[in-house]
Amino acid sequence: xxxxxxxxxxxxxxxxxxxxxxxxxxxxxxxxxxxxxxxxxxxxxxxxxxxxxxxxxxxxxxxxxxxxxxxxxxxxxxxxxxxxxxxxxxxxxxxxxxxxxxxxxxxxxxxxxxxxxxxxxxxxxxxxxxxxxxxxxxxxxxxxxxxxxxxxxxxxxxxxxxxxxxxxxxxxxxxxxxxxxxxxxxxxxxxxxxxxxxxxxxxxxxxxxxxxxxxxxxxxxxxxxxxxxxxxxxxxxxxxxxxxxxxxxxxxxxxxxxxxxxxxxxxxxxxxxxxxxxxxxxxxxxxxxxxxxxxxxxxxxxxxxxxxxxxxxxxxxxxxxxxxxxxxxxxxxxxxxxxxxxxxxxxx
Amino acid sequence: xxxxxxxxxxxxxxxxxxxxxxxxxxxxxxxxxxxxxxxxxxxxxxxxxxxxxxxxxxxxxxxxxxxxxxxxxxxxxxxxxxxxxxxxxxxxxxxxxx
Numbered sequence: 001x002x003x004x005x006x007x008x009x010x011x012x013x014x015x016x017x018x019x020x021x022x023x024x025x026x027x028x029x030x031x032x033x034x035x036x037x038x039x040x041x042x043x044x045x046x047x048x049x050x051x052x053x054x055x056x057x058x059x060x061x062x063x064x065x066x067x068x069x070x071x072x073x074x075x076x077x078x079x080x081x082x083x084x085x086x087x088x089x090x091x092x093x094x095x096x097x098x099x100x101x102x103x104x105x106x107x108x109x110x111x112x113x114x115x116x117x118x119x120x121x122x123x124x125x126x127x128x129x130x131x132x133x134x135x136x137x138x139x140x141x142x143x144x145x146x147x148x149x150x151x152x153x154x155x156x157x158x159x160x161x162x163x164x165x166x167x168x169x170x171x172x173x174x175x176x177x178x179x180x181x182x183x184x185x186x187x188x189x190x191x192x193x194x195x196x197x198x199x200x201x202x203x204x205x206x207x208x209x210x211x212x213x214x215x216x217x218x219x220x221x222x223x224x225x226x227x228x229x230x231x232x233x234x235x236x237x238x239x240x241x242x243x244x245x246x247x248x249x250x251x252x253x254x255x256x257x258x259x260x261x262x263x264x265x266x267x268x269x270x271x272x273x274x275x276x277x278x279x280x281x282x283x284x285x286x287x288x289x290x291x292x293x294x295x296x297x298x299x300x301x302x303x304x305x306x307x308x309x310x311x312x313x314x315x316x317x318x319x320x321x322x323x324x325x326x327x328x329x330x331x332x333x334x335x336x337x338x339x340x341x342x343x344x345x346x347x348x
Numbered sequence: 349x350x351x352x353x354x355x356x357x358x359x360x361x362x363x364x365x366x367x368x369x370x371x372x373x374x375x376x377x378x379x380x381x382x383x384x385x386x387x388x389x390x391x392x393x394x395x396x397x398x399x400x401x402x403x404x405x406x407x408x409x410x411x412x413x414x415x416x417x418x419x420x421x422x423x424x425x426x427x428x429x430x431x432x433x434x435x436x437x438x439x440x441x442x443x444x445x446x
Binding site (some may be wrong): 219223225247317 | 349350351352354355356358359362363382384385386387388389390391394395396397423426427430431433434436437440
């Protein structure tokens with residue numbers, strides 16, 4: 001199956017894919033909260049069973065991992081993308097001086113499955129119980145076979161299942177059984193990455209460059225200024241001299257990573273990360289533009305790739321009018337989807 | 349051919365609207381953020397600025413009282429209230445300045 005077909009299945013039904021890009025580290029001990037509070041750029045206000053979405057920064061304030069921090073009774077879970085489990089554990093250990101905190105990377109014992117799509121909730125309800133329909137965004141629960149985090153980076157209903165590796169085959173098999181009624185489709189890491197870009201989720205495997213902090217990446221919502229965390233001083237200094245900002249850009253012609261963007265003969269930025277968008281049926285990119293013009297709604301820009309000059313316009317994120325905004329588990333069902341009229345996936 | 353000054357002219361009304369919307373979020377929704385922290389594409393609800401359904405009602409009132417824009421369709425609101433930029437898109441479209 002092509003990436004385009006995977007993304008179309010994600011946007012209209014339900015998909016499942018290996019979450020090998022995710023790692024989970026458990027932190028135990030009396031100092032667990034203080035350790036996570038020390039490294040989290042965002043104020044660590046999270047109740048048991050909830051996740052906080054933030055990033056991990058290096059000392060230069062460059063985001064190095066996209067993380068959810070979960071409070072699990074007295075423990076904390078760090079679900080990371082962009083860093084391996086051992087690397088996250090090392091990062092935490094490097095900031096744990098003076099604290100009673102046991103840090104356990106679970107990569108060897110556990111794996112993730114990513115379930116997503118406007119009807120993913122219905123697949124999960126069949127796999128577990130209908131109660132899961134009420135699980136709020138950024139909530140999680142444990143059941144005997146796995147832990148389920150309502151998260152995901154596709155803009156659709158998303159559930160990351162954290163499963164002991166010895167139970168993974170049985171869960172996979174059961175998912176395949178219940179998934180038949182939902183045409184459950186396998187999605188690749190590339191498919192998940194394209195969907196994430198369509199929905200304006202920062203990709204820690206692609207959108208990392210020297211000098212790009214949460215300010216340039218429009219990730220300031222994941223930061224609380226005025227507190228101390230790795231990179232906080234560099235970030236505060238950066239705030240006073242921002243020169244560029246990332247915006248969403250589209251083109252009917254092929255775009256490529258690092259392509260220069262010009263207006264007339266003047267360089268005004270570059271493409272950070274480009275993909276073909278199956279949902280929009282055009283090229284889509286995270287573009288880094290000079291701050292005075294780094295806005296949605298621009299037309300007349302040109303990206304220069306090996307294939308030639310590509311006209312570029314910018315738009316408001318996300319690039320997709322997700323069906324999950326409109327699918328209501330109390331009213332809708334995959335089986336009766338043809339009877340419903342939903343807003344188009346792409347805004348005019 | 350589009351020039352830099354053309355782009356700056358395109359940007360000006362959006363920038364002005366974004367500034368007004370940022371101020372509204374801080375003053376009327378009491379968002380504990382500095383205005384320069386409110387990135388235009390950041391999610392307003394859920395994991396982003398953490399606005400809730402009461403804030404959504406206040407935003408509807410703000411759109412009407414401050415910009416003369418009525419959004420009566422609850423379905424349309426879900427798209428409009430995704431970010432400051434999507435709210436700005438609506439106001440600009442109502443003014444005939446897409």
